Amino acid sequence: MTLTEKILSAKVGRRVSPGDFIVIDADLAYAHDGTAPLAIKVMKENERLYRVHDPSKVLLVIDHASPPPNVEVAKVHEQLRSFAREFGVRLFDVGEGICHQVVAESGLVRPGAVVVGADSHTVTLGALSAFATGVGSTDIAIAFALGKIWLRIPESIKVLLDGKLKPWVTSKDVILNIIGNVRADGLTYLAAEFQGTALKHLSVESRMTISNMCVEVGAKAGLFPADEVLASWLRIYGADNGDELSADPGAEYKDELNFNLSKLEPQVAAPPNVDNVREVSEVEGTEVDQVFIGSCTNGRYEDFLLAAKILKGRRVKEGVRCVAIPASRKVFLELLRDGVLEVLAEAGCFIAHSTCGPCIGAHLGLLGPGEVAVSTSNRNFVGRMGHRDSKVYLASPATAAAAAVEGRIVNPKKYLS
Amino acid sequence: MGLRIRGRAWKLGNNISTDHIISGKYKFKSISSLEGMIPYVFKEVIPGFHEKVREGDVLVAGRNFGMGSSREHAPRLLKLVGVGAVVAESFARIFFRNATNIGLPVITATLVPRITEDGDIISVNLEEGVITNESKDVQERFKPYPKEILEVIRCGGIIEYIRKYGSLPW
Structure with a gap:
């Protein structure tokens, strides 16, 4: 089975x-x-x-x-x-x-x-x-x-x-x-x-x-x-x-x-559909107005730790807002105790307590007409995070943090290799 | 509710999401009232849909209708504004569940979605599993619902089913 x-x-x-x-x-x-x-x-x-x-x-x-x-x-x-x-x-x-x-x-x-x-x-x-x-x-x-x-x-x-x-x-x-x-x-x-x-x-x-x-x-x-x-x-x-629990050997699929996974490079889902996936190199240089790191998809400890590796000692690009929202109070507290939130705050991130917020366009960072976001969340449908003419690129916390630093989509490789 | 539906077609494409039907940002504007969300139905896809749709109209879409969020507000709002059925090449599973649970018929067909244009007259017989585009004179058979789901639809939803039979089907 x-x-x-x-x-x-x-x-x-x-x-x-x-x-x-x-x-x-x-x-x-x-x-x-x-x-x-x-x-x-x-x-x-x-x-x-x-x-x-x-x-x-x-x-x-x-x-x-x-x-x-x-x-x-x-x-x-x-x-x-x-x-x-x-x-x-x-x-x-x-x-x-x-x-x-x-x-x-x-x-x-x-x-x-x-x-x-x-x-x-x-x-x-x-x-x-x-x-x-x-x-x-x-x-x-x-x-x-x-x-x-x-x-x-x-x-x-x-x-x-x-x-x-x-x-x-x-x-x-x-x-x-x-x-x-x-x-x-x-x-x-x-x-x-x-x-x-x-x-x-x-x-x-x-x-x-x-x-x-x-x-x-x-x-x-x-x-x-x-x-x-x-x-x-x-x-x-x-x-x-x-x-331990797993499928039986010989189960019918x-x-x-x-x-x-060894060959994989960073991926991005370009608007307006989650399956519109490209290698990051294909959209490199796309200018960004907002970065969102958080959500049930990527709001956990290791996600912010990775983002902080990139943001440490650097600044969020002028004119870009970087919204960072841990997925739970537990995650928030661990990040706080380990100094990760300090790194994010020093880099210029807006840090909030846990909410789905911007992922569903509810609050804490909606997009205006024509604005572009890189988001670690899960959906990039038309108008999902704000105005119907805004655009959302879905990416990893590393790609998101790199975009916050440079104000454009880049491969985070140079910050993490 | 009846097992026969007849109305005008509204033609839609592939991957219509529950966000298209009712966007999260509008949902949270009037979260405490389903009626309050009516003006926002399909707001960014078909402006003014809630005023133009008539009782019994049929949505005719491509693949993966209702993908995305589990929000039941989507099928409920469609039913509330008068949509009689949704016909598509395929459905996302949570939308299928939700529509079934609230008694909104959803029909999987292949030919009709391809040849239908806006405004065509569509009729559906759920019991026999037949859908007809009367304007194009094209008829297609589809796999009818299992008898339990047909009964849920006849009752007008699973809550009404439970009220009538005292338990869940199956």
Whole structure:
């Protein structure tokens, strides 16, 4: 069985196959200030659903527009707090972090868990060897109230990663390269399972970046096996580190993709689509007005450490604004203690507490007409980060930091080799 | 809701995202009210869509309709402004889930999306799995929904299904 089939079969209590429809218990269900209000509305409108099946399996996170940039959002945040109080549900309030990051850090997700979140980037938790998938508000209302979710068992695809990345190339470049190759609907309805010799060099943080963007090619989940790398990480975050978990040898996959990481150079997704991926050399010299380092894709410790290597002793180019937003308070504090935030502040970065903020065009750095941004986030659709005539290039924290220094897109190689 | 839909076509391309349908920046302007988001539906793709669309109209798109964010506001708003069904060459999975859960029919077809032009009259029979572009006189069969999903659509959504049957299908 593939890892996906193994996890879901264990959950159902019988062997399941791709195409089967199942109803299973979710080990964890969560929603945020963008999607929870609709879920709560659905629950309130239906007496049978206005309850929480098991508060220990439900989380709410205020992260999308946090703290509230306007009165409407402030009202919604209050609604989440009141729901959390009424049902004894744990709420991560303003500044605690972006949902996928705080859920990973919470120690509540262990290998083999089934996790549903009312956010497409819930797939991030596949890096913890969980079957984690994004669903809608109605799904989450049902999961909150009844503890259940309906699923169609996906076919799995094996993605083999071999080799070792150069110091100026990151897992963001790996997933952008994959997206450029398979395109925006290339893995629709499939569970991507990552394997290969490169995994031992990929930290859990790096894996989270890869799993995170699996949704940009339509995948239902993006899973890594539970190996030694994950076990050490889980110990730090207080999760029961669980057993090793991986696909059976000889498991049947719909297809297999191969990527050699040793040869990879930095990648950029040019506007207006995530699959419009180029090698950085092809867009080198593009002038930049804003740089955003953060989001659930690249707002972790190692991301800012890499950016700080480039920004240390240098200045953000005059006329460019560099917005740096760690993905959680935990990440923020670690960066603070280790002096990384000082490096960023001295370089002239605008540093904020955790929020999704600019990634979704909610607040803290929207783009004006014609403005160009390099962003470490995950989407570059028309108008995503501001005016419809603004442009977003998606890149790694290294490429983003180099763009902040030079005011144009460059290969970060010269700063990191 | 009925299992037959008939209305005018709105032709769209590939990779229409939920951001196109309702952008995050507008969503957070009126996050507490779905109705308040209506003026922003397709704002940067089809200006004035919410005023021009009529009850029962059908969106006809290319590949990967509804990609991106999981925001359920997207299919809900389409249903709220009167869209009767979405026909596309393929759908992003979360949009497919969300549309199903709220009782908005989504149909995967190949020929009709290719030959349809704006304003053509489209009719759909969900039970039989037939879609017709009446203006072009082209008919295509599609794989009908599994019976459980058909019942969800008939009920008007999964919440209504649960209300009627007391549990989830399957």
